[in-house]
Amino acid sequence: MKPLSKTLTGEKVEIIEIRGGRGLVTKLLNMGFYPGVIVEVVSNCGYGPLIVAKGGIRLGLGFGMAQKVFVK
Amino acid sequence: MKKKIKIALAGNPNSGKTTIFNNLTGSRQHVGNWPGVTVEKKDGTFTYEGIEMKVVDLPGIYSLASHSLDEKIARDFLIEEKPDVVVAIIDSSNLERNLYLAVQLLELGVNLILDLNMIDIIENKGIKIDIKELSRVMSIPVIKTAANKGKGIDNLKSAVKDIYDRREKNTFEIDYGNDLENEIRNLSRFLGEKKILSRYSLRWLVLKLLEQDENILAKIKGLPEEKEVEKKVFESIAKLEKHFGYDVETAIVERRYAFLRGLAKECCHKIMGIRERKEITDRIDQIVTNKFLGIPIFLGLMWLTFQLVFTFGAPLAALIDSFFGWLGGIVSLGMNVLAAPAWISSLLVDGIIGGVGSVLIFLPNILLLFLIISILEGSGYMARAAFIMDRVMHTMGLHGKSFIPMMLGFGCNIPGIMAARTLESEKDRILTILVNPLMSCSARLPIYTLFAGAFFAKHQGLVVFSLYFMGIVLAIVVARIFKSIFFKQEVAPLIMELPPYRLPQVKSVLIHMWEKGSLFLKKAGTIIFVGVIFIWLLASLPAGVEYASKESLIGKLGSLLAPLFSLAGFGTWQAAVSLLFGIVAKEIVVGTLGTLYGVEGMGLKNVILQQFTPLSAYAFMAMSLIYIPCIAAIATIKKETNWKWTALAVGYSLILGWVVAVLIYQIGSLFS
Numbered sequence: 001m002k003p004l005s006k007t008l009t010g011e012k013v014e015i016i017e018i019r020g021g022r023g024l025v026t027k028l029l030n031m032g033f034y035p036g037v038i039v040e041v042v043s044n045c046g047y048g049p050l051i052v053a054k055g056g057i058r059l060g061l062g063f064g065m066a067q068k069v070f071v072k
Numbered sequence: 073m074k075k076k077i078k079i080a081l082a083g084n085p086n087s088g089k090t091t092i093f094n095n096l097t098g099s100r101q102h103v104g105n106w107p108g109v110t111v112e113k114k115d116g117t118f119t120y121e122g123i124e125m126k127v128v129d130l131p132g133i134y135s136l137a138s139h140s141l142d143e144k145i146a147r148d149f150l151i152e153e154k155p156d157v158v159v160a161i162i163d164s165s166n167l168e169r170n171l172y173l174a175v176q177l178l179e180l181g182v183n184l185i186l187d188l189n190m191i192d193i194i195e196n197k198g199i200k201i202d203i204k205e206l207s208r209v210m211s212i213p214v215i216k217t218a219a220n221k222g223k224g225i226d227n228l229k230s231a232v233k234d235i236y237d238r239r240e241k242n243t244f245e246i247d248y249g250n251d252l253e254n255e256i257r258n259l260s261r262f263l264g265e266k267k268i269l270s271r272y273s274l275r276w277l278v279l280k281l282l283e284q285d286e287n288i289l290a291k292i293k294g295l296p297e298e299k300e301v302e303k304k305v306f307e308s309i310a311k312l313e314k315h316f317g318y319d320v321e322t323a324i325v326e327r328r329y330a331f332l333r334g335l336a337k338e339c340c341h342k343i344m345g346i347r348e349r350k351e352i353t354d355r356i357d358q359i360v361t362n363k364f365l366g367i368p369i370f371l372g373l374m375w376l377t378f379q380l381v382f383t384f385g386a387p388l389a390a391l392i393d394s395f396f397g398w399l400g401g402i403v404s405l406g407m408n409v410l411a412a413p414a415w416i417s418s419l420l421v422d423g424i425i426g427g428v429g430s431v432l433i434f435l436p437n438i439l440l441l442f443l444i445i446s447i448l449e450g451s452g453y454m455a456r457a458a459f460i461m462d463r464v465m466h467t468m469g470l471h472g473k474s475f476i477p478m479m480l481g482f483g484c485n486i487p488g489i490m491a492a493r494t495l496e497s498e499k500d501r502i503l504t505i506l507v508n509p510l511m512s513c514s515a516r517l518p519i520y521t522l523f524a525g526a527f528f529a530k531h532q533g534l535v536v537f538s539l540y541f542m543g544i545v546l547a548i549v550v551a552r553i554f555k556s557i558f559f560k561q562e563v564a565p566l567i568m569e570l571p572p573y574r575l576p577q578v579k580s581v582l583i584h585m586w587e588k589g590s591l592f593l594k595k596a597g598t599i600i601f602v603g604v605i606f607i608w609l610l611a612s613l614p615a616g617v618e619y620a621s622k623e624s625l626i627g628k629l630g631s632l633l634a635p636l637f638s639l640a641g642f643g644t645w646q647a648a649v650s651l652l653f654g655i656v657a658k659e660i661v662v663g664t665l666g667t668l669y670g671v672e673g674m675g676l677k678n679v680i681l682q683q684f685t686p687l688s689a690y691a692f693m694a695m696s697l698i699y700i701p702c703i704a705a706i707a708t709i710k711k712e713t714n715w716k717w718t719a720l721a722v723g724y725s726l727i728l729g730w731v732v733a734v735l736i737y738q739i740g741s742l743f744s
């Protein structure tokens with residue numbers, strides 16, 4: 001298990017756990033990013049916001065958020 | 073009695089709601105006025121087979137669990153105002169996630185129609201959606217549209233009428249599995265017997281309680297049965313979590329998505345073997361959000377924007393200017409011929425034509441700026457800009473999403489302040505609002521154009537740019553200071569969907585530009601018009617005094633205030649008065665100077681050259697940029713926050729403006 005921020009561009013990972021404030025977790029869940037979902041890291045330059053994809057959806061996550069989403 | 077069907081358009085951001093809204097209502101729409109009136113909602117009407125229908129275009133939402141103010145507005149409208157028919161606008165190329173909202177709407181018990189929009193996109197990919205099956209499973213009418221080409225809109229209208237006439241109770245329910253269903257049944261029985269919050273659909277209420285939805289929990293608070301309900305819900309949740317091994321909210325969300333995945337699979341048929349190509353969007357993003365190229369591209373686009381606004385705006389502005397000059401000449405001639413009293417001629421020529429004219433000159437610039445902003449928004453680039461700027465914004469204590477309100481603030485602070493609604497955290501939102509007036513809106517432009525044109529003709533662009541830049545730097549400083557005083561918490565992390573790039577539609581862009589531009593026109597016709605007459609009156613009274621002289625009421629008022637500004641180098645009574653009236657609307661500053669000096673256009677420039685020095689002119693421009701937001705902006709801040717923050721916004725900007733102007737003048741004087 002590692003935070004999303006440590007993934008590489010092009011990697012496909014499964015969401016395991018989302019930590020953080022309730023509102024943000026609820027938001028991610030409702031947008032379809034919940035534990036068990038597989039996402040592709042479209043771009044991650046390692047120190048800033050990154051983009052993940054699920055199907056046709058492109059989600060931008062701030063670095064802070066990316067550290068709270070745990071994947072494998 | 074003639075009936076009127078109330079329709080709400082609900083859907084994810086970028087699913088095409090506004091495009092459908094425009095298609096339905098054509099020009100019969102009414103966009104929120106300045107705050108205070110029914111602002112947030114864009115509504116319009118149309119008639120279908122003799123029946124009058126009223127449509128509301130709601131802000132985009134992903135679910136009925138609201139986080140940002142924007143989402144709350146949409147949600148409250150759906151829940152509390154109970155429209156007759158709700159149309160769920162679905163982006164068909166993202167069926168699962170879009171249907172997710174539709175499912176929640178059904179649970180809420182609204183009269184729902186499913187509109188599979190963007191059907192052209194999915195069909196081009198060779199996928200056919202079986203709407204009969206979808207309609208059967210969800211037991212609601214389903215239609216297809218391609219709103220950008222106006223296809224299917226008539227079907228939508230007739231579906232609305234049908235469902236309104238039938239008015240059946242929808243019976244669709246997702247099966248959440250035995251464990252959840254048991255608890256749902258228990259809680260439903262309990263809440264039903266006690267008739268708690270019975271205005272909501274029972275099943276929806278129970279689900280929201282299990283999801284621990286903040287808004288619904290807040291509604292339970294204060295009821296006589298509060299403790300009892302909380303205990304019951306807590307028991308259910310504890311039982312379920314023990315069973316699942318993770319939280320109930322996740323379990324509910326997961327069940328819904330699982331159902332929808334199945335449904336989408338059943339209803340989508342691949343008819344042709346079109347090969348999936350790498351999405352164009354991803355390819356553009358690889359360049360535009362690249363770690364090295366992202367910010368330079370962004371800055372380049374901003375630079376281009378301002379170049380376009382000024383190069384194309386200038387000749388049009390000159391045209392309008394000469395029109396008002398000509399009009400003033402004609403009218404004053406006509407008045408002479410008619411032998412009208414001098415005061416009427418003066419009211420028309422000095423007051424109204426001079427005042428309003430000097431403001432309308434800026435219409436081309438403002439329209440161009442909004443045109444470019446709409447294109448950037450419509451193409452999907454604006455979301456990327458927020459994304460790219462997230463890190464930069466964080467270092468100033470703001471949020472990536474604060475960036476869009478700031479951008480819009482360059483056009484006008486009012487939409488800027490309102491756009492802060494998309495921020496999830498209340499603290500981030502308030503901070504974004506507080507510094508927004510430092511974004512130099514287009515109403516300040518006339519002041520810069522006049523003064524920079526008079527004193528720095530050779531470096532006009534540079535000088536104006538320096539003022540915009542000063543606003544940004546001050547916003548950073550102020551944000552940091554306020555952050556450390558009022559909002560010590562961390563900035564909420566960014567979560568933001570990046571919509572696919574699309575070619576913006578000419579019609580939508582033009583409508584959007586016109587919406588914003590017409591607000592400015594309306595302002596010229598109302599607030600500014602009244603302001604200008606008021607100034608003229610003060611300049612003409614007491615009776616017999618020479619127009620706009622030092623002995624007039626306005627002259628006395630100005631003389632009273634002028635000493636305050638002498639430290640900043642512009643201690644004339646005319647400057648003081650113009651700043652005072654600038655609070656009504658910043659455009660009035662130039663208009664007032666025009667009225668007070670009794671000249672406009674080139675004439676005004678010559679007077680300014682005598683009354684100011686380059687240094688005091690620059691201090692005056694800085695003051696105009698920073699001091700007190702205009703009345704409309706103050707009203708918006710009040711509407712979006714409360715009196716306390718509004719007072720802070722007014723107070724800090726006044727003090728900051730004065731301090732900066734004085735510093736510029738005093739320090740500058742040392743060198744000259």
Ligand SMILES: Nc1nc2c(ncn2[C@@H]2O[C@H](COP(=O)(O)OP(=O)(O)O)[C@@H](O)[C@H]2O)c(=O)[nH]1
Binds near residue numbers: 084088192217
């Ligand atoms: N290809 C295609 N594009 C569409 C369709 N409907 C809307 N669009 C485009 O999708 C974008 C977002 O539409 P908009 O109405 O602003 O979405 P809103 O955020 O839901 O109001 C715009 O660029 C539209 O031109 C459609 O049916 N097909």
Ligand SMILES: [Mg+2]
Binds near residue numbers: 089090
């Ligand atoms: Mg819209």
